[in-house]
Amino acid sequence: MRWGDMDAYGHINNVQIVRMMEEARIAAFGPPRGTGLPGVEPEVGLFNEVPDGTLALVVDHKIRYVRTLEYRNVPAVVQVWIGAVKGASFDIHYVVQDPVTREDCVRASSHLAFVDADSGRVLRLTPEQKERMAPFTF
Template sequence: MGQDNSRNGNERIEVLVPMRWGDMDAYGHINNVQIVRMLEEARIGAFGPPKGAGLPGIEPKVSLFNAVPDGTMALVVDHKIRYVRTLEYRNVPAVVQVWIGSVKGASFDIHYLIQDPVTGEDCVKASSHLAFVDEATGRVQRLTPEQKDRMAPYRH
């Protein structure tokens, strides 16, 4: 699952995300709205589901979202998506590489590369800006040293 795919030695997490028949648009491509769903599935596969979301399943590569204190939410602040080429529907999962980008005092970026599982071509380059928020107050929480340490091997 974790592979070293970068020149500087930082690791990327590889997640296989299924493409569903209903994800296609009229042209046979994966619809842009479904790409956001695929990013979410890759993010959860790499860094864990939010705490309290369903029963335990396969352990993520890095326990980040499921290792926060009670009452803490991991919220997406912003998405940026660049469609490099169309992602054709395939009856096999897409390959999504995931890694950490910028880490600030109270927020961080997750980057994604979605590749066609048949041709290996890059199809989507994206990033999500996230922050941890106190559920009761709505205030952004600073990242802890432990959270930063968990992200460090996957930071580019």
């Protein structure tokens, strides 16, 4: 959490929660291909091991704010896992917890799809991609 992430009420602004979700997603599953190497190897190279010309795009987010996440001078705890895996899309789920109390503050999910950069068409998930996701699917 950063000082600038707070809003006028002293808790982390909802817009910054989406940024935290993105950072957790990239830390867990790798940066999109072509954006450089991660500082730390992800648990599973999902986004950085797609074919050239493939984009990993967020289709939508669902966010439930359970309680306010107060500013702390330490990182929040974010649990990340893969939910439903469909033919051409998949969900990533998050629980954001207060780093001091460990109380759940946010429960959220992102629906993603791989898209062909040239045509804009959604690509079906390959058996290899589904296999890579399997250990992180709950």
